[in-house]
Amino acid sequence: MLDAEIREYTAYLSIERGSSPLTVSAYEHDLKSYAAFLEAQGVASLERIDRDAVLAYEAELIASGLAPSTIERRVSAIKGFHRFLVRENITAKNPSDTLRLPKVPDTLPDVLSIEQVDRMLSQPSEDGAAGLRNQAILEILYGCGLRVSELTGLDLGSLMLEEGFVRVVGKGSKERVAPIAGTAEEALREYLERGRPELMKPYAKATSAVFLNARGGRLTRQSVHAIVARAGLSIGVENLHPHTLRHSFATHLLSGGADLRVIQEILGHSDIATTQIYTHVDRTHIHDEYMSAHPRARHKG
Numbered sequence: 001m002l003d004a005e006i007r008e009y010t011a012y013l014s015i016e017r018g019s020s021p022l023t024v025s026a027y028e029h030d031l032k033s034y035a036a037f038l039e040a041q042g043v044a045s046l047e048r049i050d051r052d053a054v055l056a057y058e059a060e061l062i063a064s065g066l067a068p069s070t071i072e073r074r075v076s077a078i079k080g081f082h083r084f085l086v087r088e089n090i091t092a093k094n095p096s097d098t099l100r101l102p103k104v105p106d107t108l109p110d111v112l113s114i115e116q117v118d119r120m121l122s123q124p125s126e127d128g129a130a131g132l133r134n135q136a137i138l139e140i141l142y143g144c145g146l147r148v149s150e151l152t153g154l155d156l157g158s159l160m161l162e163e164g165f166v167r168v169v170g171k172g173s174k175e176r177v178a179p180i181a182g183t184a185e186e187a188l189r190e191y192l193e194r195g196r197p198e199l200m201k202p203y204a205k206a207t208s209a210v211f212l213n214a215r216g217g218r219l220t221r222q223s224v225h226a227i228v229a230r231a232g233l234s235i236g237v238e239n240l241h242p243h244t245l246r247h248s249f250a251t252h253l254l255s256g257g258a259d260l261r262v263i264q265e266i267l268g269h270s271d272i273a274t275t276q277i278y279t280h281v282d283r284t285h286i287h288d289e290y291m292s293a294h295p296r297a298r299h300k301g
Helices: 004-015 021-040 052-062 068-086 114-121 128-144 148-152 182-199 221-233 242-255 262-268 275-291
Strands: 165-169 175-179
Touching: 004 021, 004 068, 021 052, 021 068, 052 068, 052 114, 114 128, 114 148, 128 165, 128 182, 128 221, 148 221, 148 242, 175 182, 221 242, 221 275, 242 262
Parallel strands: none
Antiparallel strands: 165 175
């Protein structure tokens, strides 16, 4: 059920909206889950889907214990799907029209302190080409604020090191440039000069990827996750996620006086509201510093 309609919608997302393959895949998974639920409930056709059926699915998601953000994404996918079906005259009614998205509680992203980042990046790197590569990866994730997919998608032609930038393909296949300087640039240059040539294999298919695996192919997102997690353990931080380095990058820029609009552009956020969460992180940091440093900030016991 709904297989043809889901295919049409995901094609629309990919071709007309320019959504990334990861986004399209997530929406396809969400909608197939929705279709399977409807079928199990005896809703056998598109025209038989009503608001109660959609509400029942939302209740099922809540009861399953999924994170609020995941539930919001799935309900958002359903609303977008039904709007598309009406707009394309595939059906006349939108059963999700009056459905509200579940409220996701505001959560502040995890960040490392500047001291933690310094300790992590100052750890002795592994020997050989892989060590040079891993050091460059950590430096760039923190030094440029890249997403994992953006880092693994870097090609040699993306590098504009003489100008101090890397060209990045972000969400929705949107291109932007991110500044690179200091230790991030140094680590990348050293990897390109001494590490990458060693990782290239004569038997492997030629690739323009910047970061290579042991077989000479493009490094995967899963490998980057493992590299970052190992680096986190070296400073006593468990399950360190690459996105935490991106959050830390933005927070430390803001703490250092960078303009929010500049941070928005570097991160590739289409909406300034997404970037504004870092102002909350920064205020938390300021409050903590005040509480620990001001002689009369705490109640006398």
